[in-house]
């Protein structure tokens with residue numbers, strides 16, 4: 123832990139060896155590779171702009187909503203793919219989910235302002251151009267002008283103008299969209315192990331039991347790293363270690379997909395053996411004199427028959443799934459400029475839950491989230507990094523726990539392999 127002592131001689135402390143010497147002003151990844159992450163990636167507006175084009179509007183599948191939100195004909199949900207607003211709607215004629223850029227083709231106004239709703243068409247508020255739910259431009263107000271004066275030229279063909287439609291792919295309850303024509307289907311893009319986990323999460327019908335958006339005061343990639351970082355969970359989140367809910371001494375693994383950017387981190391609480399570890403020696407930050415009076419908070423049941431009590435999954439670039447005991451959630455991270463992002467949460471249960479199980483899930487929901495007992499720290503820590511790195515973009519972070527590679531760690535979660543994996547895929551798409 124930092125003890126307040128400052129080094130007095132710069133040469134006494136070797137500099138973090140990130141080598142970002144960009145004499146031409148261009149950003150280059152340091153020679154050390156994935157074991158170093160230059161702080162500039164969280165602070166450079168040009169990088170943020172390139173991300174919009176190369177990631178969010180590029181070769182990625184982006185979560186836009188859960189299928190339950192657009193189950194009925196005409197039901198819609200709006201959301202964001204990076205900076206681009208989108209409408210997800212169930213087209214009643216084709217009975218399928220379509221995704222459009224939420225922008226009127228006339229002069230570019232946002233078309234649909236509500237987050238959820240049901241519509242027969244989309245009418246732009248600015249000049250009342252009307253679109254059907256398959257995205258076609260249906261009518262233009264005053265197309266023929268007034269009493270033969272004004273209006274659109276006779277050769278303006280409304281069939282040539284419609285909403286920009288994106289490719290859609292659905293896996294279980296998750297609806298994805300992409301701007302790319304070439305990207306393989308979602309299942310192939312994420313790979314078999316990621317699909318296995320999604321099918322485990324959504325192995326039977328779900329229902330939504332809550333949702334909220336958490337504003338995070340940091341660059342989106344700091345949170346993307348945080349969720350891939352199984353090393354921090356029992357260290358930053360004192361509650362976990364204090365009450366033995368999640369410790370690195372439990373049986374578990376970090377599994378990274380082939381592209382690197384998606385991962386699974388799982389553990390089995392029943393296998394905790396802290397003896398001979400840093401937990402047992404008492405050197406870690408936990409509060410041994412605390413006890414929970416209301417034990418209902420910690421009451422759980424085995425959610426799956428595989429013994430896994432904690433499963434965190436990430437899907438590149440910005441989707442997260444969570445099983446923390448019996449709390450189940452999907453999270454989507456939307457960048458809002460350089461140093462802010464919105465984290466959307468869908469909290470879910472299974473349709474066939476007993477009333478008692480539902481009650482226990484709601485009780486456990488107090489653990490996770492911005493007002494919870496465990497993960498409120500994640501909302502703080504990103505800003506703690508953001509604030510220190512802004513002024514010193516010439517250096518970078520050390521990401522060497524578990525080595526230098528992006529490999530699956532079957533034995534241990536004391537590893538930053540999934541963080542390196544994120545950067546591997548990010549660099550590939552960004553061309554750095």
Ligand code: FES
Nearest residue numbers: 226228229246249
């Ligand atoms: S901007 Fe939409 S109708 Fe004019």
Ligand SMILES: [Fe+2]
Nearest residue numbers: 348355497500
């Ligand atoms: Fe965390």
